[in-house]
Amino acid sequence: MAATTPARERTRREIVHQAMDLFQARGYNATSLQDIATAAGCSKATVLYHFSGKPAVLAAVLEPAAADVAALVKAAAELSRADAQELAIKSFIDLAVVHRGVVDVLQDILPVIEQMPEVGQLVADGLQLSDYLAGSDDPLEQDLAKFAINGLLGECRHAQERTDDDLRRLCDIALRRILRRA
Amino acid sequence: MAATTPARERTRREIVHQAMDLFQARGYNATSLQDIATAAGCSKATVLYHFSGKPAVLAAVLEPAAADVAALVKAAAELSRADAQELAIKSFIDLAVVHRGVVDVLQDILPVIEQMPEVGQLVADGLQLSDYLAGSDDPLEQDLAKFAINGLLGECRHAQERTDDDLRRLCDIALRRILRRA
DNA sequence: AGCTTGCCTGACCGATCGGCCAGTTTTCAA
DNA sequence: TTGAAAACTGGCCGATCGGTCAGGCAAGCT
Numbered sequence: 001m002a003a004t005t006p007a008r009e010r011t012r013r014e015i016v017h018q019a020m021d022l023f024q025a026r027g028y029n030a031t032s033l034q035d036i037a038t039a040a041g042c043s044k045a046t047v048l049y050h051f052s053g054k055p056a057v058l059a060a061v062l063e064p065a066a067a068d069v070a071a072l073v074k075a076a077a078e079l080s081r082a083d084a085q086e087l088a089i090k091s092f093i094d095l096a097v098v099h100r101g102v103v104d105v106l107q108d109i110l111p112v113i114e115q116m117p118e119v120g121q122l123v124a125d126g127l128q129l130s131d132y133l134a135g136s137d138d139p140l141e142q143d144l145a146k147f148a149i150n151g152l153l154g155e156c157r158h159a160q161e162r163t164d165d166d167l168r169r170l171c172d173i174a175l176r177r178i179l180r181r182a
Numbered sequence: 183m184a185a186t187t188p189a190r191e192r193t194r195r196e197i198v199h200q201a202m203d204l205f206q207a208r209g210y211n212a213t214s215l216q217d218i219a220t221a222a223g224c225s226k227a228t229v230l231y232h233f234s235g236k237p238a239v240l241a242a243v244l245e246p247a248a249a250d251v252a253a254l255v256k257a258a259a260e261l262s263r264a265d266a267q268e269l270a271i272k273s274f275i276d277l278a279v280v281h282r283g284v285v286d287v288l289q290d291i292l293p294v295i296e297q298m299p300e301v302g303q304l305v306a307d308g309l310q311l312s313d314y315l316a317g318s319d320d321p322l323e324q325d326l327a328k329f330a331i332n333g334l335l336g337e338c339r340h341a342q343e344r345t346d347d348d349l350r351r352l353c354d355i356a357l358r359r360i361l362r363r364a
Numbered sequence: 365a366g367c368t369t370g371c372c373t374g375a376c377c378g379a380t381c382g383g384c385c386a387g388t389t390t391t392c393a394a
Numbered sequence: 395t396t397g398a399a400a401a402c403t404g405g406c407c408g409a410t411c412g413g414t415c416a417g418g419c420a421a422g423c424t
Contacts, residue, residue: 190401224403225403225404226403227403232401
């Protein structure tokens with residue numbers, strides 16, 4: 001059993017994929033394990049065979065985005081403040097656009113996000129990114145950066161009809177206007 | 183029975199007040215009728231005696247904010263485009279700050295807000311406001327206005343620690359930067 | 365063939381949900 | 395004081411939730 005069994009990985013992937021779609025469409029709380037199982041073409045017990053519980057499914061859904069954010073934070077840490085800000089503007093938009101589904105999911109669990117240890121690192125990295133985005137110690141700019149992030153995340157929700165490029169362009173303009181980095 | 187019975191109105195108000203606090207703190211879905219009843223010092227059956235169901239409680243919670251937004255939309259309709267935009271900027275911020283609790287609640291039910299007829303008018307009025315806020319037919323400015331609203335609403339969430347004036351000032355700066363109406 | 369191992373499932377559990385109803389307590393006008 | 399209307403409640407209902415468990419089933423090793 002050293003090599004991964006194909007069937008195991010295939011089922012796991014299907015569950016995560018369908019869970020992502022359902023979380024995005026109806027929200028985390030409004031999606032039941034039965035919904036996920038039905039969409040994935042297996043039984044609810046199978047979902048719980050592969051994942052220790054509903055929060056574990058959520059963690060698997062968020063994992064790719066969390067990894068990307070963590071990598072971005074790490075990369076920005078080695079740059080000058082100005083360069084880190086520029087990188088944050090460009091990359092944060094990219095991540096939000098590409099992972100817009102995850103953004104949807106995150107907004108749904110915001111009221112109780114503090115009680116979910118499986119997303120703690122992602123939240124912490126997001127806050128770190130907002131620091132880089134501000135590019136200054138000025139509290140006003142820090143707040144404006146958070147304001148911009150809220151707008152950015154909000155814009156990436158329910159934005160299925162927009163193309164990635166259109167969304168990216170819009171967010172870039174908005175972010176640079178708020179941060180006065182045109 | 184022509185005049186309102188004092189007891190009726192008093193209990194109703196207490197239920198709505200406690201429901202507001204709970205919806206804001208835990209979210210609409212995570213708050214049960216029993217939670218509301220306990221907080222209001224009555225039984226769950228009493229809540230359902232005064233309101234036809236959980237959605238009706240939500241409608242009552244949102245009602246003051248919905249009325250304010252409707253009034254603002256009506257007022258803006260009689261102004262020139264430029265005046266309407268200026269009014270929208272000022273008043274929308276005021277409303278979001280004053281009713282920030284409602285903003286919290288709304289965000290929680292966003293994934294399923296289309297299926298809630300009791301908040302349809304509020305949503306429609308909000309979209310109308312975003313039009314006034316854009317102040318132009320340019321699709322880019324329209325999108326930026328929506329971006330600004332998302333940022334504004336996001337900023338008003340979980341912002342209990344900030345004073346109203348601080349929040350107002352921050353939102354004013356951010357809005358005018360995005361809309362380039364400094 | 366027998367047997368282990370990994371994958372999967374139906375049936376079931378306790379808890380909680382929104383909502384309903386019969387009946388009790390309170391209120392208040394006559 | 396009295397009686398009907400209004401206000402309120404305990405208890406119950408069906409549905410659904412996340413989660414558990416014993417067992418079925420196919421694949422591969424011996």
